[in-house]
Every structure is written in C-alpha cells, then in structure tokens.
Amino acid sequence: NFGWFLRYTLTKSVGIAMLGMGVVGSGVARALSQKSDSLGNQIGANVCLKSVLVRDKTKQRSFEIAQNLFTDNFNEILERTDIDIVVEVMGGERPALEFILAALESGKHVVTANKEVMAKHAPDIFAAARRKDVRVLFEASVAGGTPVVSPLMRDLVANEVVSIKAIINGTTNYILTRMSSEQIDYKTVLKDAQNLGYAEPDPTNDVEGIDAAYKLAILSTLGFRAQVKDSDVFCEGITSLSAKDFQYADELGYAIKLLAISSRINGEVQARVHPALIEKDQMLAKVDGVLNAIEIETDLTGRVLFHGPGAGSMPTSSAIVADIINIGRNVAGNAAYLDPVRLSESIKVQSISDLQTKYYFRLEAKDEPGVLAQIGSALALNKISISSFIQKGFDPEQGTAELVIMTHQATERSVQSALKDIKDLDVVARIGNMIRVSE
Numbered sequence: 001n002f003g004w005f006l007r008y009t010l011t012k013s014v015g016i017a018m019l020g021m022g023v024v025g026s027g028v029a030r031a032l033s034q035k036s037d038s039l040g041n042q043i044g045a046n047v048c049l050k051s052v053l054v055r056d057k058t059k060q061r062s063f064e065i066a067q068n069l070f071t072d073n074f075n076e077i078l079e080r081t082d083i084d085i086v087v088e089v090m091g092g093e094r095p096a097l098e099f100i101l102a103a104l105e106s107g108k109h110v111v112t113a114n115k116e117v118m119a120k121h122a123p124d125i126f127a128a129a130r131r132k133d134v135r136v137l138f139e140a141s142v143a144g145g146t147p148v149v150s151p152l153m154r155d156l157v158a159n160e161v162v163s164i165k166a167i168i169n170g171t172t173n174y175i176l177t178r179m180s181s182e183q184i185d186y187k188t189v190l191k192d193a194q195n196l197g198y199a200e201p202d203p204t205n206d207v208e209g210i211d212a213a214y215k216l217a218i219l220s221t222l223g224f225r226a227q228v229k230d231s232d233v234f235c236e237g238i239t240s241l242s243a244k245d246f247q248y249a250d251e252l253g254y255a256i257k258l259l260a261i262s263s264r265i266n267g268e269v270q271a272r273v274h275p276a277l278i279e280k281d282q283m284l285a286k287v288d289g290v291l292n293a294i295e296i297e298t299d300l301t302g303r304v305l306f307h308g309p310g311a312g313s314m315p316t317s318s319a320i321v322a323d324i325i326n327i328g329r330n331v332a333g334n335a336a337y338l339d340p341v342r343l344s345e346s347i348k349v350q351s352i353s354d355l356q357t358k359y360y361f362r363l364e365a366k367d368e369p370g371v372l373a374q375i376g377s378a379l380a381l382n383k384i385s386i387s388s389f390i391q392k393g394f395d396p397e398q399g400t401a402e403l404v405i406m407t408h409q410a411t412e413r414s415v416q417s418a419l420k421d422i423k424d425l426d427v428v429a430r431i432g433n434m435i436r437v438s439e
Helices: 002-009 023-034 036-043 074-079 096-105 115-132 149-155 170-182 186-196 210-224 243-252 313-333 371-381 412-423
Strands: 013-019 046-053 085-088 109-112 161-167 254-265 268-279 291-298 302-309 359-366 386-395 400-407 428-438
Touching (some): 013 074, 013 313, 023 036, 023 313, 036 046, 074 096, 085 096, 085 313, 096 109, 096 115, 115 210, 149 210, 161 210, 170 243, 170 254, 170 291, 210 254, 210 268, 243 254, 243 359, 243 386, 243 428, 359 371, 359 412, 371 386, 371 400, 371 412
Parallel strands (some): 013 046, 013 085, 085 109, 268 428
Antiparallel strands (some): 161 254, 161 291, 254 268, 291 302, 359 400, 359 428
16 A cells, blocks of 8 residues: 555655635545645645634535644644644735744744735735745635745746736636627626626625736736835726627727736836726636636736636635645755745836727717717827727617727727817717726
8 A cells, every 4th residue: 555655664754724714614624634645745744634713613514624723712723733734725915924024033834815915915915935044835826726926035036027917816707708609798797797696795805906906016026126016006997898888899809807917017007907808819708707817928828818717616725735745845854945036126016007009988978960070180180090880779768979089099098088189079968888808
C-alpha cells in the first residue's frame, strides 16, 4: 500500500491553520483531507490541518472536520509553533488585513484568496513578508482556478507587459451573455443569476465593477511591477446597459463585455473597468457564461490568453492548495524563501480623461429635419468625427427616433464634454447610453 508507505516515510509535517470555514474554506479542508497522500508525495512532508478560526464553532458546515480543530481566538494560532502556513479565506478588508500582517510578523507563511486586501495593501504585505523572510501567495485572489498570478510572477518575468485585458467577474459575464443571447433586460437576468447562486443578494460589488477593479489592481501591480491600487482604477458597471445596446452592437459586429483593461502608455499606467464593445472575432468576445479570461500582451511573447473558471469552491480551492504546495516544498526542504515580487517606485496613473478610443452613442431625438446636423455640430466642436450613423425605430406618440452613432477615435475628455452639449440640445430627448469601444 503506497499510501501507507508514504505516510510512514514522511516524518516532517507542514502545519496549516485556516482563517474562515465558509464555502471556499470548506473546499480547501476537503481537498487537504481527501488528497493528503498525493499532497504529501508532492511536498515531501505530511500536510496537517492544525486549526481553523471561526466565529461560531457549533455551526454546521458543508465539510465536517474534527471539532477540536476549531478556535475563535486568533492569538492561539499565532502562538503555535507547529503551524507553518496561515490560509486566509475570510474575505473582506478587516480584520483579514490585520490577521495577515500579524501572521507574517509571527514568522508564518500566508496564502490568501482576498482580492480586496491585496488590491489595497499589497506593498505593505510584501514588505512584512520580506522583513520576516516568509512568503505570501495569492493565486486565488484574481481568477479562482485559472492560474494567472503565478505566471506573472514567474513565467512572464522576462517580459515587459504592454497591456492586460480581462473578463474577471463571472457574475457580470453571465448576465451580459444572457442579455446578448436572449435579448432580455438586466433586471430579469440579475434575478435569475441570484436564484442560481451566481450573484449575491447584494450584487453591488459585481455589477458596479468593484470586484473587477480589485483584481485588475492586483494584475497591474504584478504586470507593471509597480503599485497600482484599486482607487487608481476607473470603474463603471453594467447597470445602464439595455437589450437594445446588445441588439445594435450585434448589428455593428460587436459583443459587449465588462472589460478590465490596463495599459502602459508613455511610461504611465491607465487602468479601467467598464462595459466595452469588442469585435466578435476577438478571443475575449467569445468568453461566455461565468468563465473568466485574461489576455496579456508582452514584448517577447506577444499575446497569451488564460481562460477558465474564476470562482466556486473547487476551482478556488485548486489555486489555494497549489499555493500551499508551493510554500510547503520550501518548508519541507528548508529551502531559502525567494521574494517573488519586487516593485519599483509608484508609477504614475493616467486619468481616464486621457483615454483615446472609439465610442458608441445611443440617444433619442426629435424626428425632424436638422437634428443630425445639430448633433454633428456638437461633436465637431469637441473635435469628434462620426464614423457611422443609424436611425433605429420611431415613436409616433413622442415624435422621436432612436439614433445610434459610432465615432472615430476621440479622447474621453472630449466625449464627456460633447455629451453635455448634446444633452442640452432641445432636439435631444434623452441620451440612452455611451459605451467605449475596445480596440
């Protein structure tokens, strides 16, 4: 029996403490239990779950573990010398940040899935790990079971990253996929997503782009090797999109996705999350449902695409356990801990106002002579030229028609100014939407 032989021969042990035992934490505990022989073989030491920090030790959980492993006192974990790695799966900024920093200060390695903490405090966390000669890994913080953090830290380290373009929120991608394929409204799809468990009861972080902004900040920090915080990321959600936008985009040859985009432009970084029109033949345009995809363009490799599940207990557990194996090998072999992330000075972040791209406008205007001339004049005054114009539908009661306008490349600053001018025109009843085009 090889499993018995392995347990007998592996005398060294890697002790694990987990902070949190929700859906993801239960998945990690299950993987550690069911894969113990395999993990021991890969690491060269037994992996033992020593302690789990929870608020309620009596609560029923999806994977049951020995009751004596539960604690509600974090200091007990800090004081134990048989715990090598602290796995944080609590979520939220606090007290997770304080727990992570305290664990590092006590000389323990950390594995975390916490995108908010890493987006806001990565430099402080890296510095704390460096001071104590320990490691912090966070693969699960961006795309769940789809590896992208490790490739940026290791496999692509010889490259200069030019741009990152990603679909990194499964909830919004599911909603947009349904809106596109079924031509139904946002609120109907959101309700379905909540019923299926794809969206939270309060979906704000997902649908307003906040979750994607956290993840883009992490990717940008690693890709450009400079501190990019979530507050540096321009953020706009999907709630203004309508079924009409998907219909017109399709007719024009585009899909609509919530894209997270960061680029290096003249030594500065521009980072943004917003709905975007993307040509149907592009790889990201074909990513549907709850899946994630990250396209990274570099100077040496060109474009590479990472595609797969971005959330869920098992995919996220995959990333967390992989990080445990990575650190566990160091612990088992008494190997030196190389600092995997070295950031340069803070890079200047370029304002969204400096963005240059094409734009889509949908607006309602009076159906009478001279309307397009007035709208065209407002655009021309702001140095924006029209590439195409389509009149869609007519409301006889209101006497209005719906207009769809595509522009040539323009700056965001000019577009926002033009929108104000167009809104003030007597012939314009309503600006339905403005969507940027991903080029």
